[in-house]
Amino acid sequence: MADLHIIVPGALETRTGGFIYDRRMVGELRAQGWDIAVHELPPGWPFADGAAIRGAEDVVAGMPDGALVVVDGLALGALPELARQHGERLSLVALVHHPLAAETGLSAATRDRLQRSERAALAQCKRVIAASAFTAHSLLDYGLDSEDIGVVPPGVDPAPLAEGSEGPGMRLLTVGALIPRKGHDVLFNALAGLPDRRWTLDVVGSETQDPRHATGLRRLCTRMQLDDRVRFHGEMDAGVLESLYQHVDLFVLPSHHEGYGMVITEAVAHGLPVVATAGGAVEHTLPSGAGILAEPGDVADLHNALARVMDEPHLYQQLADGAKKARGRLVTWPEAAAKLADELSRVTS
Structure with a gap:
């Protein structure tokens, strides 16, 4: 038995x-x-x-x-x-x-x-x-x-340090099913207000849990003229996702609520700095010094947080150093x- x-x-x-x-x-x-x-x-x-x-x-x-x-x-x-x-x-x-x-x-x-x-x-x-x-x-x-x-x-699994995209600009990654709680629309609106910065975004997550919402997110990107910057990958197996982690510069989690936020610790395990919204347990999950938080659902606040990390190299490096220090404590x-x-x-x- x-x-x-x-x-x-x-x-x-x-x-x-x-x-x-x-x-x-x-x-x-x-x-x-x-x-x-x-x-x-x-x-x-x-x-x-x-x-x-x-x-x-x-x-x-x-x-x-x-x-x-x-x-x-x-x-x-x-x-x-x-x-x-x-x-x-x-x-x-x-x-x-x-x-x-x-x-x-x-x-x-x-x-x-x-x-x-x-x-x-x-x-x-x-x-x-x-x-x-x-x-x-x-x-x-x-x-x-x-x-x-x-x-x-x-x-979390121990992971090698991310190598980064090596530019030009900043390559962002978000991981989570395309459902309303994950706040992708908030992220897209925040990024749409940064047309003069050099950035791209990789979106990884299931599009089958809420197909209508997933379709709406793709259409939102098209309306905002973000199709050349935002790449939708759908679900990825662990090996392919690991390869992607190696070649991004910043992890973003715009959720309205998380019971924990496992992807945050995965990002930190790779030494990636994090910009996230403080929905649910996120502010407790994100190690101190490894990222910055914005208010859940607040486009302007998330926009400002992303702009700071993109515009202030010393802040980005400070957060990256914080993530690298925190990874050994996970x-x-x-x-x-x-x-x-x-x-x-x-x-x-």
């Missing part, structure tokens, strides 16, 4: 932050000797259809009494009835990257429904694991006590998994 069951809201190989966290933790825990059964649900969470919900019910119903079961919050928050039915016989653990209601672009009614649903589901868990201290604090509004929540931030994936193992052991002890 498996030591641990992990339920993920789609294919474990999906290349987005939450799935990367889940996948890396599975791999590292297995390397540490855990016997893990991974259960992949159909995609579409938290707005999954009836068939997907029934599939989740079948998966959980087949688990033996007393099993230790970690459920990714993207699915668990939409399954309060399932959590209620099985919360007593299973050792349910929620893994929350960020609250469902924190997603950008939701109606007030949808946000309220998700809050109530997630609150009810979390109440049935033996323990809740948050991917950041910021997310853990936000979950106090969901009826949880601080003693109920463990904090296990993601790790938590590795084996270290993060060891912390997760400690949290899970608290449930079974």
Whole structure:
């Protein structure tokens, strides 16, 4: 019998932050000797259809009494009835990257429904694991006590220092699915106000999660006459993305909200300075001295931050030096998994 069951809201190989966290933790825990059964649900969470919900019910119903079961919050928050039915016989653990209601672009009614649903589901868990201290604090509004929540931030792989683009101008990189929460439109508007600077932008991230929004972003670039400066790459496998990291000068993350912001630590691991918006956990994730922050959703503030880094070579060098100093202090994936193992052991002890 498996030591641990992990339920993920789609294919474990999906290349987005939450799935990367889940996948890396599975791999590292297995390397540490855990016997893990991974259960992949159909995609579409938290707005999954009836068939997907029934599939989740079948998966959980087949688990033996007393099993230790970690459920990714993207699915668990939409399954309060399932959590209620099985919360007593299973050792349910929620893994929350960020609250469902924190997603950008939701109606007030949808946000309220998700809050109530997630609150009810979390109440049935033996323990809740948050991917950041910021997310853990936000979950106090969901009826949880601080003693109920463990904090296990993601790790990062050691990486070689980026070589940079070697000019002319500055090559920027942003990584994240093309969904409203990631704020690409804010970044494009901020950059459109810098026509006299020499810059280009590489955009890496899935265009299939919200195809309409992704299409709208491409059209926005065309309207702003940025097509010769902005390159959309879609999803990239790790090897290709690593090559891209090697040849950029600045990392930008314009998100409205992040439960952690794994791509920030990836950029810092490459010694890249960062310009980001302080949405959610970002201001806690970005190491001091490795970047500068702008207000989420504020085009003018992001514009000014980017202009400063482009126009002030000493500031750029100061931030790059800060990133290089910080990279040696980043938590590795084996270290993060060891912390997760400690949290899970608290449930079974």
